Amino acid sequence: MHFEGEQVTVIVLCNLSISTVPTELADGLAPLALGEEPTPLRLAAAPLEASLADELAGEYRFSEDFYVPNASMILLPAGDHLAVAGSPAGALLQLVEASASGDPTFIHRQQWFRVRFDRDGAARVSAMHYGPFEAARVADARSAHLPSDPR
Numbered sequence: 153m154h155f156e157g158e159q160v161t162v163i164v165l166c167n168l169s170i171s172t173v174p175t176e177l178a179d180g181l182a183p184l185a186l187g188e189e190p191t192p193l194r195l196a197a198a199p200l201e202a203s204l205a206d207e208l209a210g211e212y213r214f215s216e217d218f219y220v221p222n223a224s225m226i227l228l229p230a231g232d233h234l235a236v237a238g239s240p241a242g243a244l245l246q247l248v249e250a251s252a253s254g255d256p257t258f259i260h261r262q263q264w265f266r267v268r269f270d271r272d273g274a275a276r277v278s279a280m281h282y283g284p285f286e287a288a289r290v291a292d293a294r295s296a297h298l299p300s301d302p303r
Contacts, residue, residue, distance in 0.1 A: 153178045153179075153182055155182070155186065158186055160182075160185050160186060162178045162181050162182045162185055163178075164177045164178045164181065176264055193247070193259070194247060194248040194249070195245055195246065195247060195248070196246040196247060196248050196256060199231075199232030199233070200232055200233050200234065200246050200256065202229065202232075204255070204256075205229035205230075205232075205233070205234055206229050206293065207277060208227060208234060208255065208269055208277055209227045209228050209229050209234060209292070209293035209296075210226070210227060210277065210289050210290075210291055210292045210293050210295075210296055211224050211225070211226050211289070211290050211291040211292075211293075211295070211296035211297060212224065212225050212226075212227070212279070212280040212282075212287035212288065212289050212290065213287055213288055213290045214282075214285055214286075214287045215285075215286070215287075217285065218285050218287075224287075224290070224297070225238075225280070225282065225287060226238060226293075226296045226297070227244070227280075227293070228293055228296075229293065230243065233245070233246065234258065236260060236262075237296075242260060242261060242262045243261075244258035244259070244260050244267055245258060245259050245260075245261060246258055247259055247266075251268035251269060251281075252268075252270075253268070253269055253270055253271045255268070255269045255271075255277075260282070263282075263283065265282050265283030266281075266283065267280060267281065267282055267283075268280070268281045269281070277289055
């Protein structure tokens with residue numbers, strides 16, 4: 153990231169092969185280099201409501217453009233948050249910002265991707281946006297094929 157007028161370049165090297173991490177870090181560091189206040193990642197203070205966690209949980213299938221073409225990701229309710237089943241596992245941290253559907257936006261720290269959800273005309277969860285990728289919802293949590301499930 154280069155700021156020509158200020159003659160400042162922000163370079164972030166990262167040992168993760170996740171393209172969004174260096175960009176996100178550079179966006180956070182640039183204000184510091186320019187003498188400005190950075191915008192912190194704001195996590196939600198309130199826990200995720202169990203009913204909303206149940207509603208968002210399910211199996212989501214990516215298209216051909218995902219790292220593993222046509223791969224599925226399963227989100228499960230886990231206490232007061234959502235969790236990714238399988239690999240890369242981990243909690244989805246709820247952010248203060250809301251998505252266009254009105255649902256919370258999350259961040260999956262293992263990939264540093266923002267996660268948000270779409271709803272159809274009947275207000276049912278229909279898709280998940282995982283960083284730059286979109287995945288269609290193919291099952292709710294009760295019907296999802298867990299990684300250890302031989303189906």
